[in-house]
Amino acid sequence: MTKVLVWCENVQNKTQENxxxxxxxxxxxxxxxxxxxxxxxxxxTATLDDPDCGVTDEKLAETDVVLWWxxxxxxxxxxxxxxxxxxxxxxxxMGLIALHSSHFSKIFKRLMGTSCALAITKPGYxxxxxxxxxPGHPIARGIPNPVEIEAEETYNEYFDIxxxxxxxxxxxxxxxxxxxxxxxxxxxxxxxxxxxPGHETYPVYRQKEVQEILLNAVYWAVGxxxx
Amino acid sequence: MTKVLVWCENVQNKTQENxxxxxxxxxxxxxxxxxxxxxxxxxxTATLDDPDCGVTDEKLAETDVVLWWxxxxxxxxxxxxxxxxxxxxxxxxMGLIALHSSHFSKIFKRLMGTSCALAITKPGYxxxxxxxxxPGHPIARGIPNPVEIEAEETYNEYFDIxxxxxxxxxxxxxxxxxxxxxxxxxxxxxxxxxxxPGHETYPVYRQKEVQEILLNAVYWAVGxxxx
Amino acid sequence: MTKVLVWCENVQNKTQENxxxxxxxxxxxxxxxxxxxxxxxxxxTATLDDPDCGVTDEKLAETDVVLWWxxxxxxxxxxxxxxxxxxxxxxxxMGLIALHSSHFSKIFKRLMGTSCALAITKPGYxxxxxxxxxPGHPIARGIPNPVEIEAEETYNEYFDIxxxxxxxxxxxxxxxxxxxxxxxxxxxxxxxxxxxPGHETYPVYRQKEVQEILLNAVYWAVGxxxx
Amino acid sequence: MTKVLVWCENVQNKTQENxxxxxxxxxxxxxxxxxxxxxxxxxxTATLDDPDCGVTDEKLAETDVVLWWxxxxxxxxxxxxxxxxxxxxxxxxMGLIALHSSHFSKIFKRLMGTSCALAITKPGYxxxxxxxxxPGHPIARGIPNPVEIEAEETYNEYFDIxxxxxxxxxxxxxxxxxxxxxxxxxxxxxxxxxxxPGHETYPVYRQKEVQEILLNAVYWAVGxxxx
Numbered sequence: 001m002t003k004v005l006v007w008c009e010n011v012q013n014k015t016q017e018n019x020x021x022x023x024x025x026x027x028x029x030x031x032x033x034x035x036x037x038x039x040x041x042x043x044x045t046a047t048l049d050d051p052d053c054g055v056t057d058e059k060l061a062e063t064d065v066v067l068w069w070x071x072x073x074x075x076x077x078x079x080x081x082x083x084x085x086x087x088x089x090x091x092x093x094m095g096l097i098a099l100h101s102s103h104f105s106k107i108f109k110r111l112m113g114t115s116c117a118l119a120i121t122k123p124g125y126x127x128x129x130x131x132x133x134x135p136g137h138p139i140a141r142g143i144p145n146p147v148e149i150e151a152e153e154t155y156n157e158y159f160d161i162x163x164x165x166x167x168x169x170x171x172x173x174x175x176x177x178x179x180x181x182x183x184x185x186x187x188x189x190x191x192x193x194x195x196x197p198g199h200e201t202y203p204v205y206r207q208k209e210v211q212e213i214l215l216n217a218v219y220w221a222v223g224x225x226x227x
Numbered sequence: 228m229t230k231v232l233v234w235c236e237n238v239q240n241k242t243q244e245n246x247x248x249x250x251x252x253x254x255x256x257x258x259x260x261x262x263x264x265x266x267x268x269x270x271x272t273a274t275l276d277d278p279d280c281g282v283t284d285e286k287l288a289e290t291d292v293v294l295w296w297x298x299x300x301x302x303x304x305x306x307x308x309x310x311x312x313x314x315x316x317x318x319x320x321m322g323l324i325a326l327h328s329s330h331f332s333k334i335f336k337r338l339m340g341t342s343c344a345l346a347i348t349k350p351g352y353x354x355x356x357x358x359x360x361x362p363g364h365p366i367a368r369g370i371p372n373p374v375e376i377e378a379e380e381t382y383n384e385y386f387d388i389x390x391x392x393x394x395x396x397x398x399x400x401x402x403x404x405x406x407x408x409x410x411x412x413x414x415x416x417x418x419x420x421x422x423x424p425g426h427e428t429y430p431v432y433r434q435k436e437v438q439e440i441l442l443n444a445v446y447w448a449v450g451x452x453x454x
Numbered sequence: 455m456t457k458v459l460v461w462c463e464n465v466q467n468k469t470q471e472n473x474x475x476x477x478x479x480x481x482x483x484x485x486x487x488x489x490x491x492x493x494x495x496x497x498x499t500a501t502l503d504d505p506d507c508g509v510t511d512e513k514l515a516e517t518d519v520v521l522w523w524x525x526x527x528x529x530x531x532x533x534x535x536x537x538x539x540x541x542x543x544x545x546x547x548m549g550l551i552a553l554h555s556s557h558f559s560k561i562f563k564r565l566m567g568t569s570c571a572l573a574i575t576k577p578g579y580x581x582x583x584x585x586x587x588x589p590g591h592p593i594a595r596g597i598p599n600p601v602e603i604e605a606e607e608t609y610n611e612y613f614d615i616x617x618x619x620x621x622x623x624x625x626x627x628x629x630x631x632x633x634x635x636x637x638x639x640x641x642x643x644x645x646x647x648x649x650x651p652g653h654e655t656y657p658v659y660r661q662k663e664v665q666e667i668l669l670n671a672v673y674w675a676v677g678x679x680x681x
Numbered sequence: 682m683t684k685v686l687v688w689c690e691n692v693q694n695k696t697q698e699n700x701x702x703x704x705x706x707x708x709x710x711x712x713x714x715x716x717x718x719x720x721x722x723x724x725x726t727a728t729l730d731d732p733d734c735g736v737t738d739e740k741l742a743e744t745d746v747v748l749w750w751x752x753x754x755x756x757x758x759x760x761x762x763x764x765x766x767x768x769x770x771x772x773x774x775m776g777l778i779a780l781h782s783s784h785f786s787k788i789f790k791r792l793m794g795t796s797c798a799l800a801i802t803k804p805g806y807x808x809x810x811x812x813x814x815x816p817g818h819p820i821a822r823g824i825p826n827p828v829e830i831e832a833e834e835t836y837n838e839y840f841d842i843x844x845x846x847x848x849x850x851x852x853x854x855x856x857x858x859x860x861x862x863x864x865x866x867x868x869x870x871x872x873x874x875x876x877x878p879g880h881e882t883y884p885v886y887r888q889k890e891v892q893e894i895l896l897n898a899v900y901w902a903v904g905x906x907x908x
Contacts, residue, residue, distance in 0.1 A: 090796050090841065093590050113794035113843075114869050115771050129403035131384040136547050136643045138677045145385060146403075157358040157397065158372060160771065160869050162794075165620070165844050166640075170384065170397060172405035176356035176373075178397045186620075188795050188841050189590045223592045225679040317569050317614065320817050340567035340616075341642050342544050363774050363870045365904045387544065387642050389567075392617055393846070393867075413847075415568050415614050416817045450819045452906040583857035585838040599839060600857075611812040611851065612826060624838065624851060624859045630810035630827075632853035 001042040002222050003062055006031045007055065008069040009076075010047035018201040027205065031067060034211045040226070041218065048073055055081045060088045065095035065221045067214070070105045071200065082106040090188030095221025097214070100198035103159070108194065111187050112161055118179070119156040126174030128152040130181055130197065130209075138220040139168050139182065139193065139213060147209040153199040155179040161194070169213075171196055182213070184220075191221045228269040229449050230289055233258045234282065235296040236303075237274035245428045254432065258294060261438045267453070268445065275300055282308045287315045292322035292448045294441070297332045298427065309333045317415030322448025324441070327425035330386070335421065338414050339388055345406070346383040353401030355379040357408055357424065357436075365447040366395050366409065366420065366440060374436040380426040382406040388421070396440075398423055409440070411447075418448045455496040456676050457516055460485045461509065462523040463530075464501035472655040481659065485521060488665045494680070495672065502527055509535045514542045519549035519675045521668070524559045525654065536560040544642030549675025551668070554652035557613070562648065565641050566615055572633070573610040580628030582606040584635055584651065592674040593622050593636065593647065593667060601663040607653040609633040615648070623667075625650055636667070638674075645675045682723040683903050684743055687712045688736065689750040690757075691728035699882045708886065712748060715892045721907070722899065729754055736762045741769045746776035746902045748895070751786045752881065763787040771869030776902025778895070781879035784840070789875065792868050793842055799860070800837040807855030809833040811862055811878065811890075819901040820849050820863065820874065820894060828890040834880040836860045842875070850894075852877055863894070865901075872902045 008028035012019040023030050028045040036043045046054025055066075066085065070077065085107045088094040098108040109116045129146040154173040159180055169182030181196035195217065197204045204210055219226045235255035239246040250257050255272040263270045273281025282293075293312065297304065312334045315321040325335040336343045356373035381400040386407055396409030408423035422444065424431045431437055446453045462482035466473040477484050482499040490497045500508025509520075520539065524531065539561045542548040552562040563570045583600040608627040613634055623636030635650035649671065651658045658664055673680045689709035693700040704711050709726040717724045727735025736747075747766065751758065766788045769775040779789040790797045810827040835854040840861055850863030862877035876898065878885045885891055900907045 111794045113792045127403060129405065131405040133384055133386075133407070134390070134640055135385055136640055136645055136677075141677065146405075157360055158362055159360075162843060163361070163394065163846055163867060167390065167394065170405045170407075172399040172403040174403060176354060176399040176401060178356065178358045178373075178399035178405060180360070180397075186588055186590055186844060191590055223590075223595065223679060225677060338567045340565045361867055363867055363872055363904075368904065389616060390619055390640060413617060413815055413817055418817055450817075450822065450906060452904060581857060583859065585859045587838055587840075587861070588844070589839055600859075611814055612816055613814075617815070617848065621844065621848065624861075626853040626857040626859035628857060630808060630853040630855060632810065632812040632827075632851045632859060634814070634851075 002040055002218065002224060003064045004035055004041050004043045004218055005059065005063045005066045006035065006043060006045045007053070007066060008045070008047055009071060009073045010049060011073045012071065012200050022201050022203045027069060027200065030205050035215065035218065038215055040224070048076055053077060053081045055084060057084060060084060060094065063088070063094060065097065065218050067097045067099060068102045068105060068107060069099040069198065071101040074105050077106055079106070082110055086110050089190035089192065093189035095190060095218070096192045097217050097221065098192070098194045100196060103194060111185070111192055114162055115160045118159040120154065121156045121177065122154065122175065124154055125151050125199070125202070126154050128171050128173050128197070131170045131172065132168065133170055134166060134168050137166060137168050139184065139216045141216055143209060143213055143216070149197055149204060149207065149210070151202050152197055152204060155196055193217045193221060229267055229445065229451060230291045231262055231268050231270045231445055232286065232290045232293045233262065233270060233272045234280070234293055235272070235274055236298060236300045237276060238300045239298065239427050249428050249430045254296060254427065257432050258441070262442065262445065265442055275303055280304055280308045282311060284311060287311060287321065290315070290321060292324065292445050294324045294326060295329050295332060295334060296326040296425065298328040301332050304333055306333070309337055313337050316417035316419065320416035322417060322445070323419045324444050324448065325419070325421045327423060330421060338412070338419055341389055342387045345386040347381065348383045348404065349381065349402065351381060352378050352426070352429070353381050355381075355398050355400050355424070358397045358399065359395065360397055361393055361395050364393060364395050366411065366443045368443055370436060370440055370443070376424055376431060376434065378429050379424055379431060382423060420444045420448060456494055456672065456678060457518045458489055458495050458497045458672055459513065459517045459520045460489065460497060460499045461507070461520060462499070462501055463525060463527045464503060465527045466525065466654050476655050476657045481523060481654065484659050485668070489669065489672065492669055502530055507531060507535045509538060511538060514538060514548065517542070517548060519551065519672050521551045521553060522556045522559060522561060523553040523652065525555040528559050531560055533560070536564055540564050543644035543646065547643035549644060549672070550646045551671050551675065552646070552648045554650060557648060565639070565646055568616055569614045572613040574608065575610045575631065576608065576629065578608060579605050579653070579656070580608050582625050582627050582651070585624045585626065586622065587624055588620055588622050591620060591622050593638065593670045595670055597663060597667055597670070603651055603658060603661065603664075605656050606651055606658060609650060647671045647675060683721055683899065683905060684745045685716055685722050685724045685899055686740065686744045686747045687716065687724060687726045688734070688747060689726070689728055690752060690754045691730060692754045693752065693881050703882050703884045708750060708881065711886050712895075716896065716899065719896055729757055734758055734762045736765060738765060741765060741775065744769070744775060746778065746899050748778045748780060749783050749786060749788060750780040750879065752782040755786050758787055760787070763791055767791050770871035770873065774870035776871060776899070777873045778898050778902065779873070779875045781877060784875060792866070792873055795843055796841045799840040801835065802837045802858065803835065803856065805835060806832050806880070806883070807835050809835075809852050809854050809878070812851045812853065813849065814851055815847060815849050818847060818849050820865065820897045822897055824890060824894055824897070830878055830885060830888065830891075832883050833878055833885060836877060874898045874902060
C-alpha cells in the first residue's frame with residue numbers, strides 16, 4: 001500500500017459560500033475520496049486545524065506522498081513544518097504534489113529556489129485546455145489531449161519556477177493565456193509535481209480526467225505503476 | 228561581422244495571391260531586409276531556385292547562422308544539402324533557426340531525432356499571444372510579455388519534439404490552443420532555435436517584436452551580444 | 455508480461471577469442487538469461503544472422519522494449535530496419551536501450567539527431583566507477599553508489615549527444631576519464647536509455663549490479679514497477 | 682563596463698599556513714586581479730570583515746555579477762545578506778558564480794532548493810581532469826578538453842543539486858571520482874553557475890584555463906560576449 005497524506009488548509013471552506021458550494025464536504029475529503037477508491041492507496045487527511053498542521057515527524061515517517069493545497073493561509077504554516085516536509089522529500093525520497101495556489105506555499109518555494117510568483121493578467125475565470133507535452137510520461141498515461149476544463153482561474157506566465165525536469169502539461173486559457181500547468185522535478189531523493197487546476201470555487205477535483213492525472217502523479221512520485 | 232544566410236523555399240510566393248499580398252518582395256527579402264539593418268550582420272539569401280539550393284560547401288564555410296523557412300517543398304531539398312547543413316551545425320558550430328512550417332523540414336527533423344509532427348485541431352487562423360518563460364534568456368531580451376500577434380495559423384500540441392534545452396516562449400491561441408513556440412537546443416557544437424510565428428499569408432515578419440526576437444536569436448546562435 | 459527483444463550483432467562472438475572467452479554462450483544469450491530470470495519479462499533474442507535482422511514489423515508489434523548491442527557491423531543493419539525501430543519508439547512508445555558501442559548504431563544516432571561520436575583518449579581498458587546522479591530515479595533504484603567495474607574500455611567526453619532529459623549515471627575511469635554513462639531520453643511516445651558498460655571482451659553483463667540496472671531500465675522504459 | 686563583485690570569506694587566509702602560501706595576497710585579490718585585467722570588467726572585492734559583509738543594497742544595485750567563495754564561515758553570513766543576494770538574482774537578473782566549497786553556502790542552497798551536500802569518499806587530494814560536455818556553450822569557449830589540474834580536493838557524487846539546465850563540465854579525479862563541476866542554471870531573471878575547482882590550499886585560480894572559464898562565466902552571466 002502506498003501511503004498518501006492529503007493536506008488542505010481548509011480555511012475558505014468554512015466561511016466562503018461559493019467554496020462551500022463547490023466542496024461541501026471539504027476539499028481534503030473530496031481529494032481523499034477519489035484517491036481512496038484506488039485499491040493500492042491508503043489515504044489520510046490533515047489540515048491547518050490539526051496540531052502541528054497534522055504534519056508531525058511520526059506522520060511523515062509513514063507517508064510516501066503528500067498532496068498539498070494552500071491559498072490564503074500559507075503564512076500560518078510554521079517553518080518547522082516546512083523543514084520537516086523538505087527533509088522528507090530531499091533526504092528520504094517522499095513525493096510532494098503541490099496543487100493550484102500552492103505554487104506559492106512555503107514548501108514549494110523552498111524546493112524550487114525561486115519566487116514561484118505568477119501573473120494574473122486579467123483577474124477572472126474562463127475555460128481552460130490542458131495539453132500533454134510528454135505523451136510517454138507516466139503522469140500522462142491514459143489522459144485525453146487536451147483535457148477541457150469548463151472554468152478555472154486564469155493563471156499566466158511568467159511563472160517564476162526553474163525549468164521543469166519534465167514539463168508534462170501546458171495550459172491555455174480563454175483570452176490566450178498560457179501557463180506551465182504540470183511540472184515535474186527531481187529534488188534530492190524525492191520527486192515533486194506541480195499541478196495548476198484546482199481553484200476553490202470550481203469543483204475541478206470532481207472531474208474524472210483531473211482525478212486520473214492526480215492518481216498517475218501519486219504513483220509516479222513513488223515510482224510504482226498503477227495496477 | 229556575423230554572416231547570416233536567409234533561406235526560403237520561395238514557392239507560394241510566386242503563385243498564391245494572399246502570399247504575394249503578405250510578402251510582395253518575397254519573404255526571404257523581408258527577412259533579409261530587417262536583419263541587414265543591424266550593423267553587425269552581413270546577410271545573404273538563397274532559395275530553392277538556386278543551384279544546389281544555394282547551400283553549397285563554399286557558401287556554408289562562410290556562414291555563421293542559417294534561417295530556414297520551408298513549407299510545401301520540403302521534399303525538394305536534396306538529402307545532400309540536408310547533410311551539409313547538419314554537418315556544419317553539429318561539427319562546426321553553425322547556428323540554425325527553423326521558422327514556422329520548417330518544423331517539418333528535413334534539416335530540423337534530422338537534428339531533433341523525432342517526427343516533429345504537430346496537431347492542427349481546428350484548421351484556421353486566430354489571435355496569438357507569445358509568452359516568455361525565461362526572462363533572463365538572451366533571445367527574450369527586451370521582448371514584451373506577451374507579444375500579441377493579430378492573426379496566425381493555429382498550431383497545437385502535441386508537437387513531437389525532444390524536450391527543449393531551453394523553452395523560451397510558449398504560444399496560446401484563440402480557442403485555448405497551446406504550442407511550444409520558441410525552443411532552443413544545443414546540437415553538437417552548434418545551436419538550434421525553432422520559432423513558430425511566420426505563416427505565409429500573414430505579414431508577421433513585419434512585426435517589430437518578432438523581428439527583435441529573430442535578431443536576438445541570431446546573436447544567441449553565435450554566442451555574441453547585440454550591440 | 456513485458457515483452458523484451460534482446461538484439462546483438464553476434465559477429466565478434468564467432469571468431470574473436472577473447473570475446474568467446476567472455477561470452478561463450480553468445481552475449482545475446484547472456485543478456486536474455488538474466489532478464490528471463492525475472493518473472494515479469496518474456497524475452498526473445500535476434501541477431502544479424504536472422505532474416506531482416508529478426509526485426510520485422512510482426513516482431514516489433516509484439517515487443518515492448520528492445521535492448522540493442524552493436525559494434526563492428528552497424529553498417530550491415532538495413533535502413534529499413536532502423537526506420538521500423540524508429541517508428542515503433544516515436545509513434546508507438548516502444549522502449550529502446552542502447553548498449554555500449556551502440557552509441558554509434560544507426561538507430562541511436564537516428565533518435566538523437568547528433569553524431570553520437572565519443573573520444574577514446576588512450577585506447578585501452580581500465581577500472582571504472584559508475585556514479586548515480588539521480589538517486590530517486592527508477593533506473594537507480596537499489597543500485598550502490600558507486601558501482602565498481604573491474605575493467606572496461608575507457609570511453610571519454612566529448613560524447614556528442616543531446617543533453618539527456620535525465621542523466622542517471624556518470625562514469626569515471628582510471629586516468630581521470632569521464633563519460634555520461636547512463637542517459638535517459640523521451641523521444642515521441644517512447645523512451646530511450648543509453649548505457650555505457652558492456653565491452654565485448656569483459657564479462658560485464660555477468661556483474662550483478664549491471665544486471666540490476668538493465669532490469670530497472672526495462673521496467674522504466676515501459677512505465678512499470680519492478681515486482 | 683560589467684560590474685563584478687568578488688566575495689571571499691577571507692578566514693583561512695589569515696591563519697592557515699598552507700592557505701597563505703597558496704594565496705599570500707588573499708584569494709579575493711587573486712580573483713580580482715585576473716578579472717580586472719579584462720578591459721570590459723570593473724571589479725571590486727568584499728569579505729566577511731566588511732560591515733554587512735560588504736553586500737549592501739547600494740552595492741548590489743551597482744553590481745552585475747557576484748563571484749562567491751565561502752568555506753568555514755558559511756554560518757556567519759547573515760540571512761539578510763542572503764535574501765538580498767537572492768532577490769537581486771531572481772528579481773533583477775544579477776549573475777551569481779558559486780565557487781568550490783560555496784556549494785554549501787547559504788545563497789547557493791537558497792537558489793537550488795536542495796541540500797547541495799556532496800560526498801568526499803576518500804578525504805584527500807589528487808589530480809583532476811575537467812571535461813567539456815557542451816562545446817558550443819559560451820562558458821566552454823576556447824577551453825581545452827580536458828583541462829588538467831595538478832591537484833585538487835577530490836569531491837564526489839552524489840552531489841545533491843537539481844539537474845542543471847546546462848551541465849557544462851564534468852570532473853574526474855584520481856581514483857575514479859566523478860563530480861558535476863560546471864553547472865549552469867536559470868533562476869528567475871538571473872543566471873547561476875557553480876564551478877568546483879578552487880580549494881584554498883592549491884593555487885588553482887592562478888591556472889590560465891581556470892581563469893578563462895571564470896571570465897567566460899562572468900560574460901555569460903550578463904549575456905554579453907567577450908571582446
